[in-house]
Amino acid sequence: MVVTALMLSRIRDLFAAAILCGIYSLLGATAYVVMDAVDVAFTEAAVGAGLSTVLMLGTLALTTDKEIITPREKRLPAILIVLFTGGVLFYGTSDMPHYGDPVAPVHNYVAPRYILKSDNEIGIPNVVTSVLASYRGYDTLGEVFVILTAAVGVISIIGRREGKAKTNKINRMSG
Amino acid sequence: MLKKTILRVVSKFLIPFVLIFGLYVQWHGDFGPGGGFQAGVIFAAAFILYGLIFGTALLRRVLPSKVTRSFLVIGVLLYSGVGVFGIIFGGEFLDYSVLARDPLKGQHLGILLIELGVGITVAASMITIFCAFAGRSPNRLDEF
Numbered sequence: 262m263v264v265t266a267l268m269l270s271r272i273r274d275l276f277a278a279a280i281l282c283g284i285y286s287l288l289g290a291t292a293y294v295v296m297d298a299v300d301v302a303f304t305e306a307a308v309g310a311g312l313s314t315v316l317m318l319g320t321l322a323l324t325t326d327k328e329i330i331t332p333r334e335k336r337l338p339a340i341l342i343v344l345f346t347g348g349v350l351f352y353g354t355s356d357m358p359h360y361g362d363p364v365a366p367v368h369n370y371v372a373p374r375y376i377l378k379s380d381n382e383i384g385i386p387n388v389v390t391s392v393l394a395s396y397r398g399y400d401t402l403g404e405v406f407v408i409l410t411a412a413v414g415v416i417s418i419i420g421r422r423e424g425k426a427k428t429n430k431i432n433r434m435s436g
Numbered sequence: 437m438l439k440k441t442i443l444r445v446v447s448k449f450l451i452p453f454v455l456i457f458g459l460y461v462q463w464h465g466d467f468g469p470g471g472g473f474q475a476g477v478i479f480a481a482a483f484i485l486y487g488l489i490f491g492t493a494l495l496r497r498v499l500p501s502k503v504t505r506s507f508l509v510i511g512v513l514l515y516s517g518v519g520v521f522g523i524i525f526g527g528e529f530l531d532y533s534v535l536a537r538d539p540l541k542g543q544h545l546g547i548l549l550i551e552l553g554v555g556i557t558v559a560a561s562m563i564t565i566f567c568a569f570a571g572r573s574p575n576r577l578d579e580f
Binding site for chain 2: 299300302303304307308311312315316319320322323382385386387389390391393394395398399401402404405406408409411412413415416419
């Protein structure tokens with residue numbers, strides 16, 4: 262994953278960068294599988310590695326696949342901001358509990374109740390589904406609305422001219 | 437449309453299996469990994485593959501934009517409708533236990549229905565977004 266990320270920052274060809282993003286997501290998905298989070302891995306593989314790569318390629322088809330080179334004087338502030346943000350994030354992780362720590366707050370709040378009672382209350386074997394769909398059904402509804410909003414946003418910004426690319430081109434040529 | 441015969445034959449061969457796998461993930465989400473979100477994405481991926489190989493114009497003939505736009509809303513309405521039904525049957529919003537006489541069966545039915553709603557909305561929005569991006573310049577997308 263580190264190698265892919267470094268390659269991503271070095272590469273100028275945006276087509277290759279989009280493919281590298283997909284590879285990065287796929288590697289992330291395998292990392293989730295290693296951590297036994299199959300549901301998350303599934304989503305990452307389908308959305309991150311699959312769909313978003315296609316969408317990025319679609320965007321490239323609309324724009325250009327060559328990156329504009331940043332002027333030299335703008336590079337130093339950018340590096341400083343990246344280093345600062347990364348440093349803060351690393352500092353933040355030092356406060357987080359270790360992976361699989363049984364006394365971590367997240368394991369002692371509602372998680373035991375979900376895991377112990379899900380079988381009696383919901384009666385389906387996959388606890389992840391029962392938490393997402395039933396205990397946290399309200400949140401999932403919100404997520405679905407977010408997706409709807411995203412689609413509506415895309416439609417209202419660029420979707421209306423869909424299928425009329427030809428006339429568009431003519432307009433642009435004459436204008 | 438791409439002229440590559442191998443791509444066209446292989447994708448035609450793959451698409452039914454991708455669709456079946458999407459349906460499997462959709463209905464099997466309670467027992468194994470997966471659920472409406474993943475199923476919707478996989479289901480949409482089959483159509484997007486079709487759109488990539490055969491062009492968005494043909495994809496739009498299979499699924500006109502009216503259809504995807506209505507499914508976009510149908511999914512959300514199905515999800516919220518299940519929630520409202522919970523209120524009508526005397527429970528709280530999104531309380532599935534009251535949907536059937538046996539609370540466990542009600543939960544199961546409710547989860548199945550809302551996952552279906554999630555799947556429909558996700559698949560429809562993915563296809564909509566893809567078509568919005570790809571449908572604008574069908575000629576340039578063919579270069580890839």
